[in-house]
Amino acid sequence: xxxxxxxxxxxxxxxxxxxxPLSMAEAAVRPGLELAEKGARASGTPFLSxxxxxxILAEARAAGxxxxxxxxxxxxxxxxxxxxxDGLRPPRNAEELLVARVGSGRG
Numbered sequence: 001x002x003x004x005x006x007x008x009x010x011x012x013x014x015x016x017x018x019x020x021p022l023s024m025a026e027a028a029v030r031p032g033l034e035l036a037e038k039g040a041r042a043s044g045t046p047f048l049s050x051x052x053x054x055x056i057l058a059e060a061r062a063a064g065x066x067x068x069x070x071x072x073x074x075x076x077x078x079x080x081x082x083x084x085x086d087g088l089r090p091p092r093n094a095e096e097l098l099v100a101r102v103g104s105g106r107g
Contacts, residue, residue: 002063005102012102014065017095021050025093032091056098066103072096 037047053070060068081089
């Protein structure tokens with residue numbers, strides 16, 4: 001999929017979520033992630049891969065995407081949930097984000 005995205009028009013952008021390996025999830029979050037994986041598999045949508053930030057960045061760059069960076073779940077929570085007065089926060093280490101740009105000369 002990343003190779004396909006890299007063939008889009010120059011300066012196109014990709015934002016996609018990815019999951020960290022379960023071993024990287026905090027103990028408190030792991031049961032929920034395992035339950036989500038089990039439910040997805042039961043409905044015919046298995047989780048086929050988990051990636052570390054280093055791995056997803058390497059894959060994006062190898063596919064030809066430029067300016068690839070990782071936005072952690074903690075960064076997303078700080079940005080979008082910091083000023084909530086009700087204490088609502090997403091679970092830590094749940095979904096991470098890859099953001100990348102299609103470089104010039106592609107497409």
